[in-house]
Amino acid sequence: MEEKYILKYGFRNVYQAGRITGFQFKFVIPYYRGIYLSCLDEFSVKVDGENFSLNNVSIKIGERIFPWKEVDVAYDVFWTYGDPATVIVSKPGGLETGLHTIELGMFIRKSYIVWTDPEGIYDFVIPPLPKSELPDKDPRYGFQTFSDQLSLVI
């Protein structure tokens, strides 16, 4: 049974000082546990075919907002299992009222898995590769993509 990660609620334009500065939507973690935010390794946001630079993307966890470049070092921020995170995208003027196609991509680093194996005791699993050879060859790498159509009102 397919699970939905992009939520139908929470999608709106973002207003600052009476102007629309961007838009936001919410998603829940596509994983079976909560994670430290620094383990959100890669990310992509595309709306109606337009790719947004991560320089214009922030992630909101609880009440704290992290510009994408701060996510990497958010070692002490825990994204709770089942609690929606909010993606905030800067886009002056925001989005029009109506239907929008959202495409979200991410790689959650599996922080507990063996990536190096100096003693060779995990050789029955998969020979660990240097990370420079990722992502194509290592099955532990998994960039996930999700898409859905959402209605924006304001």
Place this chain on the structure above:
Amino acid sequence: MNRKHFISTIAGATATAVAGAGAIAAHSVEPGENSVSLIKAPDHKVKRGVALYSYQRALKSHSVTLENCIEELSDIGAYGIEAIGQVIIKDYPNPSDRWIGEWWEMMDKYGTTPVCYTNFHDQWLQKSRPMTTAENLEHQMIDFNLGRRMGFTKFRMLVGTPIELMEAAIPVCEKLGLWMGLEIHAPVPFSSRLIERILGLAEKHPDAIGLLPDMGIFQKYPSPSAREQQIAQGTLTRDIALYIEDAYRKGLDKAEVVSRVKGMKPRPGDTSYADMVYSANPEDPKDLIPIMKYCRHIHGKFHEMNKGSDYTDARIIYDEVVPVLMQYGYDGYICTEFEGQRFMDAGTDEFDQVRRQHVMLKRLMGK
């Protein structure tokens, strides 16, 4: 080294000792000669519990609360709890004392017991490098302390937990009264250097470290739901799939089956189905006997119970494993973990699946 050789060299002395004790404590539900009551408590030490991961979809969507799940465990007589700290703890890794207090109130209210804390060791918190062993141990203390506050004394260490960390944590565990069990999870073979290393440490420090078998290693049969999905998608032919499964259960030789399938006008999916069915490589339940004294918890993974009133596991040979645990003196919980969410159809329910497994376990265990 083959499996038999490995078992005999690593734990040979233990095997003899445990098998001897097991023979005395052999499971029996027959009333004795002088028995007055027809009801006799089964003579074994295996207990039922549930890993809350089983209810992951319901918990994630907030359609049930943690308390609803704990009450359900009590309602099915599965009083032992296994849980992932990073899933159930509110405000992990810094829950309030109030939340911890509420946890204990639930244990009192429903008669449940915290048994095993599933530990995800986030050694790759940084993108650029894994933690050093000293950093690992410091970070590990977060979960050890959280688990202790909640009453968990056993920790399920996932495959991938650095051996150096487990070794460094032994003195801490001995001091705090905690036990770490490295999961034996497919595809980790019983006879591997990893298990050998842990057994070496367990012999010296049996109260601090050992092995924690995941019942997924006894998976022998394919998923009926996955088969039905492939049939619905048109990549698999029902008659051929059922023939292959039936032949496999009867122990027919693969070459014979493949040759017969060739004559049945197969689609590509039918041919690869034979490979898939025959690729199952379950461990032998008897291989648990020599390591049983080092196993203080069992992770009762399952993916799918059969439909209807049969109450049998569709894929894993619990009917062969549970009697071995009872007979050879396993002393601890089997905590059910339903992990078939991905294959669920609209009619499947996590709570129902767990209940079905517990009907099976109760029948096998007599309690």
